[in-house]
Amino acid sequence: MLNEKNPEVLIIMGSKSDWETMQHCAKTLDNLGIAYDRAIASAHRTPAKAEELARTAEGRGVKVIIAAAGGAAHLAGVLASQTHLPILGVPMKGWALDGLDSLLSTVQMPRGVPVMTFAIGKAGAVNAAVAALQILALSNADRRKTLIEFRERQTQEVLSAKFED
Numbered sequence: 001m002l003n004e005k006n007p008e009v010l011i012i013m014g015s016k017s018d019w020e021t022m023q024h025c026a027k028t029l030d031n032l033g034i035a036y037d038r039a040i041a042s043a044h045r046t047p048a049k050a051e052e053l054a055r056t057a058e059g060r061g062v063k064v065i066i067a068a069a070g071g072a073a074h075l076a077g078v079l080a081s082q083t084h085l086p087i088l089g090v091p092m093k094g095w096a097l098d099g100l101d102s103l104l105s106t107v108q109m110p111r112g113v114p115v116m117t118f119a120i121g122k123a124g125a126v127n128a129a130v131a132a133l134q135i136l137a138l139s140n141a142d143r144r145k146t147l148i149e150f151r152e153r154q155t156q157e158v159l160s161a162k163f164e165d
């Protein structure tokens, strides 16, 4: 749920236009019962705000930052340079190269400053939320239960899928 005061996860998007994709991340966090906050900040357009969000996140109790950007997607890497929290990068499909540009500029970090990078677009947005749960589950038994139940539900959904015709 959106919780600006006590978020465990912070979703940072390079632009409001990324929300169309990242709402799927937020919905997944909702379904998993994880409190999150969201913000728009750009390494290019609002570098001071991006830096401030990254620097203050840990002090606010945030444990995982999910960064979404498209095109010259430098946001996740710049955030990673400013915090010790894990950064999960979601490349946006963008407008020109089907998101390959976003993927490469998110994933190709220099050694020592990782960005854990996900699939382009909606699948990556959802998986970043599930990965955030996996990180939280390492130190929390309730989260681990939620994770196992989520995976079990998913398995049952696939096993019980039927064709309409």
Ligand SMILES: Nc1c(C(=O)O)ncn1[C@@H]1O[C@H](COP(=O)(O)O)[C@@H](O)[C@H]1O
Binding pocket: 013, 014, 015, 016, 017, 018, 041, 042, 043, 044, 045, 068, 069, 070, 071, 072, 073, 074, 075, 076, 092, 094
């Ligand atoms: N890649 C970045 C960064 C950044 O990396 O800091 N800031 C904005 N953007 C991206 O530009 C795209 C187009 O943005 P607009 O729709 O606002 O023109 C978005 O996908 C955004 O993430």
